Amino acid sequence: xxxxxxxxxxxxxxxxxxxxxxxxxxxxxxxxxxxxxxxxxxxxxxxxxxxxxxxxxxxxxxxxxxxxxxxxxxxxxxxxxxxxxxxxxxxxxxxxxxxxxxxxxxxxxxxxxxxxxxxxxxxxxxxxxxxxxxxxxxxxxxxxxxxxxxxxxxxxxxxxxxxxxxxxxxxxxxxxxxxxxxxxxxx
Ligand SMILES: CC(C)(COP(=O)(O)OP(=O)(O)OC[C@H]1O[C@@H](n2cnc3c(N)ncnc32)[C@H](O)[C@@H]1OP(=O)(O)O)[C@@H](O)C(=O)NCCC(=O)NCCS
Numbered sequence: 008x009x010x011x012x013x014x015x016x017x018x019x020x021x022x023x024x025x026x027x028x029x030x031x032x033x034x035x036x037x038x039x040x041x042x043x044x045x046x047x048x049x050x051x052x053x054x055x056x057x058x059x060x061x062x063x064x065x066x067x068x069x070x071x072x073x074x075x076x077x078x079x080x081x082x083x084x085x086x087x088x089x090x091x092x093x094x095x096x097x098x099x100x101x102x103x104x105x106x107x108x109x110x111x112x113x114x115x116x117x118x119x120x121x122x123x124x125x126x127x128x129x130x131x132x133x134x135x136x137x138x139x140x141x142x143x144x145x146x147x148x149x150x151x152x153x154x155x156x157x158x159x160x161x162x163x164x165x166x167x168x169x170x171x172x173x174x175x176x177x178x179x180x181x182x183x184x185x186x187x188x189x190x191x192x193x194x
Pocket of ligand 1: 048049050114115116117118121122123124125126127128129150151152155156157158160161164
């Protein structure tokens with residue numbers, strides 16, 4: 008397994024997912040279309056994204072403008088990725104740095120027309136592989152609402168373990184060691 012860490016300042020990153028899907032760096036993607044996608048395809052956007060990003064709506068700002076501010080904070084180390092199907096934007100996936108060294112948080116949204124066909128499970132699988140082989144990550148975390156069964160299944164099927172539950176949120180984790188052990192078992 009390659010241990011070459013990807014240079015975050017490099018513009019281009021295209022990761023194969025399989026079945027016509029890729030994960031691609033958002034830097035080269037039209038920001039307005041990404042913001043529009045996020046607002047239209049994720050019902051939870053208004054409720055969760057601003058609070059999670061520590062941002063609040065500014066006077067006169069559209070939801071798309073707010074989305075742009077959240078998704079494009081300008082930190083190339085965050086690896087904001089487009090999920091594409093035959094070059095079409097069908098989802099977004101984030102591998103954000105946290106304030107804990109070596110810990111990244113994964114988050115994702117898939118377009119409504121593309122759900123329930125295993126795509127998020129495959130995209131998250133490819134992102135985990137990249138995180139543990141192409142970045143400094145030694146551990147990944149994720150958070151889902153308690154009633155977001157689909158997202159929990161995506162994580163569990165990719166080897167995450169459920170941990171602490173706080174309020175409406177369940178926290179999940181996956182260490183690099185566990186990922187490597189599972190990959191060795193599957194080989
Ligand atoms: C969560 C999300 C990414 C899942 O995408 P997806 O491509 O439909 O997921 P998959 O097809 O890979 O399905 C994964 C599992 O969830 C199950 N699932 C999918 N949608 C479901 C639903 N609405 N209710 C219950 N289970 C569901 C699938 O059956 C599958 O489980 P299984 O293998 O045990 O049958 C997608 O629903 C989404 O974008 N939701 C809005 C954003 C969001 O909630 N993001 C996560 C924030 S933590």
